[in-house]
Amino acid sequence: MSLSYRLPGLTVTGHSFTVPLDHADPTGPSIQVFARELSGPARAGERPHRLRAFAAGAAATAFLSFGAAAAPTAAQAATTARPMPAVPEHGAAPATECALPGRTGWTDEGHTTDYTTQFQRPLGTRHVLMLFVDFPDAQASGSTSDYYRQLAPAADWMKRDSYGRTTLDITPLGRWIRMPQDSTSYGFQRGITFEQHEAYVRQAVAAADPYTDFSRFDMVYVVPVRSASAIGFSPTYLYDPTTAGVSADGTRIKWAVTFGQDMWHWGFKVADHETGHTFGLPDLYAFTGTDHHRFVGGWDLMGDIAGAAPQHLGWERWKFGWIDDRQVACLPASGSRTVRLRAVESPSGTKIAVIRTGETTAYVAESRRAVGADEQACSTGVLIYQVDTSLQTGYGPVRIVNGNPGATPPPGCRALDMAAFRPGRSFTDPATRVRIDVEGGDALQDEISITEQ
Numbered sequence: 001m002s003l004s005y006r007l008p009g010l011t012v013t014g015h016s017f018t019v020p021l022d023h024a025d026p027t028g029p030s031i032q033v034f035a036r037e038l039s040g041p042a043r044a045g046e047r048p049h050r051l052r053a054f055a056a057g058a059a060a061t062a063f064l065s066f067g068a069a070a071a072p073t074a075a076q077a078a079t080t081a082r083p084m085p086a087v088p089e090h091g092a093a094p095a096t097e098c099a100l101p102g103r104t105g106w107t108d109e110g111h112t113t114d115y116t117t118q119f120q121r122p123l124g125t126r127h128v129l130m131l132f133v134d135f136p137d138a139q140a141s142g143s144t145s146d147y148y149r150q151l152a153p154a155a156d157w158m159k160r161d162s163y164g165r166t167t168l169d170i171t172p173l174g175r176w177i178r179m180p181q182d183s184t185s186y187g188f189q190r191g192i193t194f195e196q197h198e199a200y201v202r203q204a205v206a207a208a209d210p211y212t213d214f215s216r217f218d219m220v221y222v223v224p225v226r227s228a229s230a231i232g233f234s235p236t237y238l239y240d241p242t243t244a245g246v247s248a249d250g251t252r253i254k255w256a257v258t259f260g261q262d263m264w265h266w267g268f269k270v271a272d273h274e275t276g277h278t279f280g281l282p283d284l285y286a287f288t289g290t291d292h293h294r295f296v297g298g299w300d301l302m303g304d305i306a307g308a309a310p311q312h313l314g315w316e317r318w319k320f321g322w323i324d325d326r327q328v329a330c331l332p333a334s335g336s337r338t339v340r341l342r343a344v345e346s347p348s349g350t351k352i353a354v355i356r357t358g359e360t361t362a363y364v365a366e367s368r369r370a371v372g373a374d375e376q377a378c379s380t381g382v383l384i385y386q387v388d389t390s391l392q393t394g395y396g397p398v399r400i401v402n403g404n405p406g407a408t409p410p411p412g413c414r415a416l417d418m419a420a421f422r423p424g425r426s427f428t429d430p431a432t433r434v435r436i437d438v439e440g441g442d443a444l445q446d447e448i449s450i451t452e453q
Contacts (some may be wrong), residue, residue, distance in 0.1 A: 016382045057246075069295045095318075095325035097332035098354035103390040106281075109397045110360070110389035111319055113280035117241055120218060120255055122166050122279040122320040124409035129217040130172040131208050137182040138228035147223050148172045150263060154271035159371060161272070161311050163347045168275070170221070177207045183228035189262065192235060201237050202246045202254050202442055214248040219255040219278060221271065226261065228344045233260040236277040266305045274303050280419060281316060282393030297416030299368075299383065308417055309377040313398065314344045314352035314366035315387055329353040329450075336451040341367040341382070343444045345374050353450050357432040360390040365436055366447040368420055379404065381420035381440045384427050401427055 004227050102110025107119075109190035115121040132147055135138040139226025153167040180203055187196040204222045205214065214220075224231040240247050246253040255278040259430040264272050274324045274353045277283075284296045284303035300316070317323045328349050329339040342349025344366050370377040384401040391397040421427065423446075426437040433453040 008340065009022070025313045029354065034175065073265075092337070093330045093332050094331045094402055095328035095354075098328065098330035098356045098362060100356070100360050100387065100389045103360055107277055107280055107282040108389050108391070109282065109315065109319065109387050113319070115280070118130045118238070120278050120282040122162070122322075123197050124165075125167045125169050126219065126275075127217045128168055128170045128219050129212060129219055130170055130223060131177055131204055131219040132173065132175070133177045133179050133204050133207070134225040135179045135181070135228055137184065137219060137231075138225050139178075140176045140225040140227075144172065144174055144176065144223075147226075147397075148174075150267050151223070151259070151271050153268040154275070157269065157272055157373060158275070162317075162320070165322050166320070168271075171217070173208060173212055175211065176225070177204065177211075178227050179207060182226070183188050184230040186231070188231050188233065194240070197235060197237055198246060201253065204258075205246055205248050205253055209248045214253065215251040215289050218252075219257070219275075220253060222256060223257040223263070224259065224262070226262075229261060233262050234258065234266075234274055235260075236274045236450070238278065269301050269305050269310060273301050276302055276312075279320060281319075282326065284396075284398050285394065287394030292416060293416070296385070296398055296400050297419065298378070299400055299417070299419070300398070308413060309368060309374040311345060311373050313364075313383075313385070313429070314400070315354075315364050315385075317344065318352060323351045327351045330356070331450050331452055332356045332450050334336040334450055336449060338439075338449045339365075341365065341446045341448060342444075343367040343369040343371070345372045348446050349445070352435075353448060355432075355434050355436075355450050357434060357452070357453050359390050361432075363387075363432070363434050364435070365448055365450065367441070368445070369444055371444075375418075376412075378409060378417035379407075380409055380431065381418040381422045381425075381441065382436070382448055383420050403427065 044309055063111060087437045099111040100109070102108040102112045105233055113119055120126060123416055130148060130151070132144040152170060155170050158166055185299040187193065200206045201220070201222065205220065211225050235258060237258060238251065257271065257274040257289070259270070281302050285292045286294055293304050296303035298304045299309050300313050301307060301310035304310070304313070314323065318328055321339050329337055329350055330351070331354065333356070339350060341353060342351065344351055345368070363384060363386055365382050367378050368374060368377060368379070370381045381403070384403065386399045386401065388397055400416055400419050400421045401423055402416055404418045405415070405417040407415070409415055421438045423438050423440045425436045426435065435451040437449045438446060439449060445447060
């Protein structure tokens with residue numbers, strides 16, 4: 001592979017070569033050797049001066065390697081204008097050139113999420129306190145253990161989905177806490193307001209405060225007794241830093257999920273979905289219209305919690321820090337790349353190829369397989385989608401491209417669940433002059449070429 005581009009006073013050409021790991025055994029394992037050639041302008045009658053820089057990397061990782069160690073993070077790059085990049089490693093653009101800034105000021109798909117104040121960072125261990133509440137008009141009579149078991153698997157699911165980078169440490173307060181008001185008085189039936197929701201969280205925290213130390217926890221889960229039918233759905237509480245809010249034991253309660261009776265329908269993944277909002281993710285299902293899953297189908301649990309392939313999209317994994325910049329193949333401007341993608345369900349390797357098409361827009365390609373939490377996936381291959389970080393939650397910030405629009409979905413699958421592109425298929429968007437070709441694939445990898453004219 002060879003790639004050339006110009007910087008002021010220099011022509012930069014990247015080369016790659018496959019060589020045996022042991023020259024005495026040319027048929028044995030091989031590695032990819034990358035070379036970067038820098039050429040200065042020549043004076044009359046002279047050949048250009050050249051300097052070659054070499055680096056080596058394992059061929060199994062990717063065709064391209066990305067980002068110098070001193071490069072800014074994706075979030076830092078997204079907050080600034082797009083300057084002419086420094087000379088990229090191995091002839092490839094740094095991943096930060098494809099990071100998109102958020103433009104909604106709230107939950108979105110951008111890389112500028114406020115993890116200092118507004119949202120909790122989705123890395124490391126997040127300590128969660130689970131409270132069980134009943135009401136004067138809906139009193140509990142049994143143990144809390146069945147309620148805990150209904151939601152507890154969310155921790156293992158999150159750990160696997162994040163490649164072990166995020167852990168939910170859920171501690172149940174193993175007793176019922178009586179709320180001061182009837183379950184019908186909190187406004188859940190009418191579409192609860194922020195003020196009503198905060199009051200509900202405040203009362204639950206106050207009732208539980210004598211029995212626990214809230215300073216030990218990052219967030220709170222509030223689980224109602226099953227007979228409280230008025231508590232029907234499961235909204236996420238995100239605090240308002242400009243108000244007094246809810247506090248206990250000298251700690252501000254910033255994030256909470258107040259579960260409703262829909263937890264018995266959705267199962268434990270409703271906890272992963274709602275916790276995703278505390279990490280800054282938007283809803284990917286549609287707030288309007290009759291087809292609420294027309295944007296992403298069952299490809300991400302931020303869309304359909306019960307979808308056939310619910311693991312987070314590779315783009316969101318990059319936003320979270322679950323994959324590193326070196327696992328992102330970036331095409332920030334016109335050009336082309338060949339990329340070997342490793343399935344997002346499997347650790348290591350290049351996870352996404354990003355073609356930036358504007359300040360807040362990009363096409364993303366990733367490899368999906370029917371393994372792990374995606375074992376029920378309706379189609380496998382290369383998933384292609386468009387990201388627009390200026391679009392608000394519920395209005396299509398991610399839109400899957402259907403690679404098989406004429407396919408008949410099997411039982412339990414929607415048309416968009418059949419979207420994965422197989423080898424020999426291609427996608428073209430004339431408006432952005434983007435083309436993605438699927439060249440081949442194996443058990444856990446796909447090879448694609450990406451082009452922006």
